[in-house]
Ligand SMILES: *[C@@H]1O[C@H](CO)[C@@H](O)[C@H](O)[C@H]1NC(C)=O
Ligand SMILES: *[C@@H]1O[C@H](CO)[C@@H](O)[C@H](O)[C@H]1NC(C)=O
């Protein structure tokens with residue numbers, strides 16, 4: 001299991017993009033220790049089983065051959081929240097998909113669910129591997145005929161990034177370099193890169209356009225910005241087709257209820273506002289703390305731009321479709337509409353049917369009032385607009401999954417969590 005920061009003092013991540021304006025009191029965690037150990041053991045066992053069953057050693061497979069009319073996409077981080085939704089969409093659209101994930105943040109349960117939905121040979125392949133391991137990554141590229149890469153794999157908590165910056169530079173910047181080198185070495189010509197609005201830092205003007213200067217203020221945003229720079233520099237000297245998507249605040253889950261967001265329990269405290277709302281509704285944490293009610297916004301709380309994961313993966317497919325050799329496209333992916341924290345909390349209460357306890361506190365220094373995207377460019381160039389802009393609906397969908405998967409993708413054993 002990954003080391004946790006639970007016993008360390010938690011310096012507050014000031015100015016976080018992922019809703020540190022909202023956090024929650026530390027729940028009593030001790031009684032969960034045993035269940036966590038049990039779950040850890042179970043996951044380890046599952047991983048070993050997967051490794052043994054993994055098709056990656058059965059040579060030569062259809063995955064190693066370019067087939068006319070079939071686009072084979074490498075989805076890094078495909079066991080994670082956004083990656084698994086993207087893999088689902090690609091498979092539904094008849095792409096061939098290889099997922100590389102080492103399950104350090106992703107869930108083997110998401111892979112299983114995908115395999116159950118797409119069991120036909122040649123559709124989906126899962127390779128358990130670490131993107132930090134250049135030799136292994138090279139071997140994967142040598143043994144597989146990828147047409148494109150969607151690079152999702154990363155660590156993604158602003159707060160954690162301020163506590164463990166090296167983890168972020170290593171797993172975001174350095175791993176992206178490894179992927180790019182392998183793509184170059186093996187002639188894979190299309191890259192769709194997951195970036196973030198955190199690369200903009202604290203812009204003075206809203207909404208944020210793609211021309212807004214990038215001045216990230218935390219290691220997460222900086223690591224992503226560095227990865228973008230590496231990609232852009234390389235793209236000027238190569239014929240690669242590159243699409244960089246800068247996500248705003250991602251929420252929601254598969255409308256059919258098969259996939260959801262399931263962070264490791266020990267990472268909950270770094271989590272997003274929706275995770276905190278659901279945890280509060282489930283009684284895992286006592287309630288929500290909203291920091292700052294006197295911003296210059298209509299209701300005094302901070303405003304953010306929430307994008308549904310189904311819309312987000314749609315942007316990826318459109319980007320892949322429109323990617324052109326030698327060209328770079330950079331796009332904000334947001335709704336263009338800001339929602340206040342109060343609105344979000346009310347929607348969450350309504351979606352869960354739980355009267356979540358909310359405590360209001362003074363502003364935290366450094367949090368800024370409003371952040372939202374200008375999605376004009378992506379509409380104009382990729383014909384993409386957010387369709388699922390009803391916050392309540394997105395939260396209802398996500399809540400249905402959360403309620404029926406209290407232990408994430410985990411085994412019933414972990415139900416005691
Ligand atoms: C997974 O990958 C990360 C990123 O490179 C690596 O640092 C970590 O040790 C790996 N974890 C496991 C469980 O293999
Ligand atoms: C990230 O990188 C660090 C090395 O700085 C490593 O110890 C860690 O396991 C990596 N993986 C994840 C998921 O953080």
Ligand SMILES: *[C@@H]1O[C@H](CO)[C@@H](O)[C@H](O)[C@H]1NC(C)=O
Nearest residue numbers: 379380381382383384385387
């Ligand atoms: C743009 O998307 C809409 C629906 O999302 C579709 O009806 C329309 O045909 C598309 N336009 C072009 C030019 O592809």
